[in-house]
Amino acid sequence: MTETPVPASAPGPRLRVLAAMSGGVDSAVAAARAAEAGHEVTGVHLALSANPQSFRTGARGCCTVEDARDARRAADIIGIPFYVWDLAERFRRDVVEDFLAEYRAGRTPNPCLRCNEKIKFAALLDKALALGFDAVCTGHYASVVTGPGGRRELHRSADAAKDQSYVLGVLDDRQLAHALFPLGETRATKEEIRAEAERRGLAVARKPDSHDICFIADGDTQGFLARHLGASEGDIVDEDGRKVGSHQGAHGFTIGQRRGLRIGHPAPDGKPRYVLDISPVTNTVTVGPAEALGVTALTGTAPRWCGPAPAGPGRYTAQLRAHGGETPVTAELADDTLHVRFDAPVRGVAPGQAVVLYDGTRVVGSATIATTERAGAGVG
Structure with missing residues (x-):
C-alpha cells in the first residue's frame, strides 16, 4: 500500500521554531501560524546591509530600519520574543559578491536562490540549531510533506500561482529536515493572507511587497553592475x-x-x-x-538534491526561472554533472541560472546551468 504524503506541519510534537521575519506580511503571518500551531516561536529579523537605510525605494528592496521595526511590531502582536541578527558581512560575501562575480564571468545568477542556500538555510539555520531550535520558519509559498518512510520532501505550494519552490530548490535533506513553510499548505490568495493579517491585528497587512533584487534598491541592475564592475x-x-x-x-x-x-x-x-x-x-x-535562442539541452554543475540523487536517466519537468513554467525533460546525473535534454526547444536559458527538476509537485533538486546546446548549433 502506498503511503500518502502529509504536511510536515500536521499536528505533532511542539517545536522550538525560529521565524525569519523580513518585516513583510508573508513572514509575519507565517510566524503567527507557527505560534498558533502550538510551537514555541521566536522571531528574528536579519540585518543584511551594513547601511540598512539604503535598501528600500518605495516597494523595492528590503532590510531597512523600517522593516526591522515592522517585524518587531508584528512579533509584539503575535506575542513572541524578537531579535535582530547582523548577517550583513555574510550576505555581502555569499550573495552580493557572488552576484557580481557571476556577471563578471558572463553568467546570469539568481541571488534569491543563493540567499536561501547560504543565508536563510545555512548561516541562519546553523545558528538556530546551535542555540537549540528545531526548525526555521519562513513566509515562502512551498510545502514540506512527510513522504514514504518518513522522509521529508519539498513540494510546490498548494496555490501554484504563488509557488516559490523554485528558489528553494537548493535545499538539501538536512535543511529540509529543519524547515517550516506555513503559507504553502493552503490555497489562500495574497488578499486572503492580507485579510488574515488584518484579523490578527498586524500593521503590515497592507504593506507593499518587495520585489526585484533586494540589494539593488532602485531596480537598476545595469547601473549597479556598471558602478561595481566598471x-x-x-x-x-x-x-x-x-x-x-x-x-x-x-x-x-x-x-x-x-x-x-x-x-x-x-x-x-x-x-x-x-x-x-x-x-x-x-x-x-x-x-x-x-x-x-532555442535550447535543446544543457549541463548543470554543483547539483543539490532535495532527497536522494537520481539514479540513471529519468523523466521530469524542469523550471528555468522563478516565474517560468514547466517543460518536460529527460535528465541524468553523470560524474556530478547534470545532463538535461528538452522534449522541445526552450528560450531564455542562460548559464548561471538554475534548473530545478520536479517529479509531479515534488522538487527533486537543482543545478547551476553551465552550458547550453542550441538547435542546429553547438554547445555555448
Whole structure:
C-alpha cells in the first residue's frame, strides 16, 4: 500500500521554531501560524546591509530600519520574543559578491536562490540549531510533506500561482529536515493572507511587497553592475562575427535580451535581434534572430538534491526561472554533472541560472546551468 504524503506541519510534537521575519506580511503571518500551531516561536529579523537605510525605494528592496521595526511590531502582536541578527558581512560575501562575480564571468545568477542556500538555510539555520531550535520558519509559498518512510520532501505550494519552490530548490535533506513553510499548505490568495493579517491585528497587512533584487534598491541592475564592475567598451557582433554595434560592458547583457541593445542598423530581414552569447574574455556580445535562442539541452554543475540523487536517466519537468513554467525533460546525473535534454526547444536559458527538476509537485533538486546546446548549433 502506498503511503500518502502529509504536511510536515500536521499536528505533532511542539517545536522550538525560529521565524525569519523580513518585516513583510508573508513572514509575519507565517510566524503567527507557527505560534498558533502550538510551537514555541521566536522571531528574528536579519540585518543584511551594513547601511540598512539604503535598501528600500518605495516597494523595492528590503532590510531597512523600517522593516526591522515592522517585524518587531508584528512579533509584539503575535506575542513572541524578537531579535535582530547582523548577517550583513555574510550576505555581502555569499550573495552580493557572488552576484557580481557571476556577471563578471558572463553568467546570469539568481541571488534569491543563493540567499536561501547560504543565508536563510545555512548561516541562519546553523545558528538556530546551535542555540537549540528545531526548525526555521519562513513566509515562502512551498510545502514540506512527510513522504514514504518518513522522509521529508519539498513540494510546490498548494496555490501554484504563488509557488516559490523554485528558489528553494537548493535545499538539501538536512535543511529540509529543519524547515517550516506555513503559507504553502493552503490555497489562500495574497488578499486572503492580507485579510488574515488584518484579523490578527498586524500593521503590515497592507504593506507593499518587495520585489526585484533586494540589494539593488532602485531596480537598476545595469547601473549597479556598471558602478561595481566598471565600463569596458566592446563589440556587439552578429552570428557571422560582423560588428553591428558597441557596448560599455558585456556584464550589462543577459541571454535572450532584446531591449536596450542600441544596435546601429537593423538586421537584413528587419526582424528584432536578441542576445545569443556573452563572452567575458573578449568582451563581445553576439546577437541574432529569435529562432536561434532555442535550447535543446544543457549541463548543470554543483547539483543539490532535495532527497536522494537520481539514479540513471529519468523523466521530469524542469523550471528555468522563478516565474517560468514547466517543460518536460529527460535528465541524468553523470560524474556530478547534470545532463538535461528538452522534449522541445526552450528560450531564455542562460548559464548561471538554475534548473530545478520536479517529479509531479515534488522538487527533486537543482543545478547551476553551465552550458547550453542550441538547435542546429553547438554547445555555448
